[in-house]
Amino acid sequence: MYELLQGMRVVEVSAFIAAPYAGLSLAQMGADVIRIDPIGGGLDYRRWPVTEEGRSLYWAGLNKGKKSVALNVREDKGREIAHALMTEPGPQKGMVITNLPPRGWLAYEAIKAKREDLIMVSVVGNRDGSVALDYTVNAAAGFPLVTGPVDYSGPVNHVMPVWDVVAGLSAVQGLMAAERKRQETGEGELVQLALSDAAFATLSHLGYVGEAEIKGEDRPKTGNHVFGTYAQDFGTSDGKRVMVTAFTPRHWQVLVNATDTADAMALIEKDQQCDLRREENRYAARGPITDALKGWFEIHTFDQVKSALDEVGACWGPYQSVTEAIANDPRLSTESPLFDEIDQPGIGRYRAAGAMMDFLGEDRVPVRPAPVLGQDTDQVLSEILGFSDGELGRLHDQGIIGNAVP
Numbered sequence: 001m002y003e004l005l006q007g008m009r010v011v012e013v014s015a016f017i018a019a020p021y022a023g024l025s026l027a028q029m030g031a032d033v034i035r036i037d038p039i040g041g042g043l044d045y046r047r048w049p050v051t052e053e054g055r056s057l058y059w060a061g062l063n064k065g066k067k068s069v070a071l072n073v074r075e076d077k078g079r080e081i082a083h084a085l086m087t088e089p090g091p092q093k094g095m096v097i098t099n100l101p102p103r104g105w106l107a108y109e110a111i112k113a114k115r116e117d118l119i120m121v122s123v124v125g126n127r128d129g130s131v132a133l134d135y136t137v138n139a140a141a142g143f144p145l146v147t148g149p150v151d152y153s154g155p156v157n158h159v160m161p162v163w164d165v166v167a168g169l170s171a172v173q174g175l176m177a178a179e180r181k182r183q184e185t186g187e188g189e190l191v192q193l194a195l196s197d198a199a200f201a202t203l204s205h206l207g208y209v210g211e212a213e214i215k216g217e218d219r220p221k222t223g224n225h226v227f228g229t230y231a232q233d234f235g236t237s238d239g240k241r242v243m244v245t246a247f248t249p250r251h252w253q254v255l256v257n258a259t260d261t262a263d264a265m266a267l268i269e270k271d272q273q274c275d276l277r278r279e280e281n282r283y284a285a286r287g288p289i290t291d292a293l294k295g296w297f298e299i300h301t302f303d304q305v306k307s308a309l310d311e312v313g314a315c316w317g318p319y320q321s322v323t324e325a326i327a328n329d330p331r332l333s334t335e336s337p338l339f340d341e342i343d344q345p346g347i348g349r350y351r352a353a354g355a356m357m358d359f360l361g362e363d364r365v366p367v368r369p370a371p372v373l374g375q376d377t378d379q380v381l382s383e384i385l386g387f388s389d390g391e392l393g394r395l396h397d398q399g400i401i402g403n404a405v406p
Helices: 018-027 057-062 076-086 108-112 134-141 162-185 195-205 208-215 249-259 262-272 279-284 286-298 302-312 322-328 377-383 389-397
Strands: 009-013 032-038 067-071 095-098 119-124 189-194 230-235 241-246 315-318 339-344 348-353
Touching: 009 018, 009 076, 018 032, 018 057, 018 095, 018 119, 018 162, 032 076, 067 076, 067 377, 076 108, 095 162, 108 119, 119 162, 134 162, 134 195, 162 189, 162 195, 189 195, 195 208, 230 279, 230 286, 241 249, 241 302, 249 262, 249 286, 249 302, 262 286, 279 286, 302 315, 377 389
Parallel strands: 009 032, 009 095, 032 067, 095 119, 119 189
Antiparallel strands: 230 241, 241 315, 339 348
16 A cells, blocks of 8 residues: 555445445555445445355455445435535545445535535446446456357356456546546546446457457457467366466467477478467467477476476466465565555454555555444544534434444
8 A cells, every 4th residue: 555645535435346446446545535334334245255254355355444434324414424524625525436326415416516626436337327237247248258168159257347347447547537637627527437338448449349340250269268369278297277378479489498399380380381470370370289289288297387487488377276376376475565464353364455556666555454334433523524522422322323333
């Protein structure tokens, strides 16, 4: 984590992934991100994976470094307090991120009425306001139909909610651009982002749309090959698997050298009448290339493969489970500046990631755990809105604000 955005305050009203991921990204850069949570927890407060005691590791992961204010927004007073936090005066205040329906008390115009230069980022499913989740958007974008074994015609979903992550990072981009606009013009902004647009824009940027429209055909399934170049998984003699890529002429040459397959590749070039230094030719000849390489991997152990490929600087990686990565991969350990050990209330000690990027001129600060639901309610309302102990007590008694929920 860093303190680059220290002084910026963002109010988050969210569930699931996209908006929480945006808030997390801002918090890891030093912004003061305040979640407004329903008393007792929202839709995702107990979402899997959970500990044996039912504590959500998912919720804890997405809310590191934030604050949590528990409010009953079904009541007028609760909505009034929420709006007061969202429209706090100041040059780095008055910013909201949400992926809940932007209507009623969460409507932009309703909040803007209390601060004209409000910045609000609203993430929705489809741009017409209809419901969509990552998994339905991914299906509509066509990726499941080009994923999976070549000889299987049905769709294959992936488990990574990539469009939520893309939308979350794009929401940060939108908020920072709007904040820059406000600095220069004094004007606020409503930034609207549809999850489906995140997917379809990416589909366009990576050439899928142009491919289908210009060529009039869909991309075929390629299994574990990579379309348009050479990459393939191989099994080792001791039952492990590795993914090997050769996108560049250099990576191709060092792979051939490490596997002692130069003669076999020369025969393929002769038979196919091609130059395998070109990646489109490697893709076209992927079957014979894989057959030539497969034998070398099958007679070498994983450690032997690792040693040979690392020695020549080949581009490869092991297949490993998360538990294996935790045990063996220094990139997922506290040896890496990315990770710290945190003591997460109600869960215990485990490693947690901070910001993904390094800033040469900035020191990292330790990763902060996620809050207990509602743990910051009294402090935030006292320090930011000036509520007295007596006022806080009455609000608790009236069920407008909540206590910390373990």
